Amino acid sequence: MPFPDYVLQAEPWNKGKLIGQKLPLKQEHIWAIRVRLEMADKLRDLALFNLALDSKLRGCDLVGLLIRDIARGTEVKSRAQVIQKKTKRPVVFEITRKTREALSEWMVKRQLNSLDFLFPSRSNKGHHITTRHYGRIVHNWVSSIGLDTTAYGTHSMRRTKASIIYKQTKNLRAVQILLGHSSLESTVRYLGVEVDDALELAANIEI
Numbered sequence: 770m771p772f773p774d775y776v777l778q779a780e781p782w783n784k785g786k787l788i789g790q791k792l793p794l795k796q797e798h799i800w801a802i803r804v805r806l807e808m809a810d811k812l813r814d815l816a817l818f819n820l821a822l823d824s825k826l827r828g829c830d831l832v833g834l835l836i837r838d839i840a841r842g843t844e845v846k847s848r849a850q851v852i853q854k855k856t857k858r859p860v861v862f863e864i865t866r867k868t869r870e871a872l873s874e875w876m877v878k879r880q881l882n883s884l885d886f887l888f889p890s891r892s893n894k895g896h897h898i899t900t901r902h903y904g905r906i907v908h909n910w911v912s913s914i915g916l917d918t919t920a921y922g923t924h925s926m927r928r929t930k931a932s933i934i935y936k937q938t939k940n941l942r943a944v945q946i947l948l949g950h951s952s953l954e955s956t957v958r959y960l961g962v963e964v965d966d967a968l969e970l971a972a973n974i975e976i
Contacts, residue, residue: 790961792920793928794911801914814906816875817888819868821926825947826862828900828923829854836876837883843876845869853949860949928960935960 794802799822806815820839821831830853839849847869850861864872872887879889886897898906904923911921931944945956 790959791922791925791928793925793932794921796933798911798914798916799929802910805913806910812871812875812878813888814910816868816871817903817906818910818926819871820864820887821923822930823864823868824849824862825927825931826851826860827853827855827927828903831926832886832888832897832900832903834887834897835883836881836885836887839864839872839887840876840883842883843873845872845876856949856951858949858951860947862947932960 802818803815806818817831820834824831826834830851833854834851838851839846845868846864848861848863850859852859875881876887879885881887881889888898890896890898890902900923907921907923907926908918911925912918927948931948934947935941935944941953941956944960945953948956948959950956950959
């Protein structure tokens with residue numbers, strides 16, 4: 770029995786798409802995006818970008834943050850702790866000076882109080898921006914500096930600082946804690962460190 774024409778003509782779901790883990794940003798990418806956001810005076814995006822890097826949170830946890838999660842009154846904390854929605858496990862993250870400054874400016878501009886969402890929706894009062902909206906924002910960030918948008922996504926933001934920390938320290942246990950993973954094996958798979966380390970070793974050996 771012949772297949773219908775629409776079955777024969779259907780394109781693979783992954784045609785034109787990059788399959789696999791999204792790439793982390795490099796230092797030069799971080800600087801380039803940050804400069805563009807600062808020059809454009811995009812306070813919300815600058816605060817979101819900096820906090821996404823510092824917190825290493827999944828998108829659902831990042832967009833759902835309340836002001837009280839990261840600040841005491843009007844003062845932004847240097848460290849914060851949240852319960853991850855996916856694992857129900859607590860994770861602690863640092864908030865660096867640049868991020869605290871961006872968050873403070875954003876909070877003042879929007880006149881946000883402790884029970885408000887840190888990144889409120891502009892179209893749906895009383896709600897935070899959606900993970901899909903966050904994904905579009907990340908898409909715009911990487912596109913603005915000429916990166917392949919199929920290679921990067923919201924998980925790029927989660928992986929970036931963790932990858933940099935690992936490359937500089939090789940301390941998997943520290944990265945595991947920062948990402949809130951339950952096991953080292955999860956961290957190894959998430960960062961792809963075995964593959965990266967193997968390739969790095971191979972590149973340094975000539976035969």
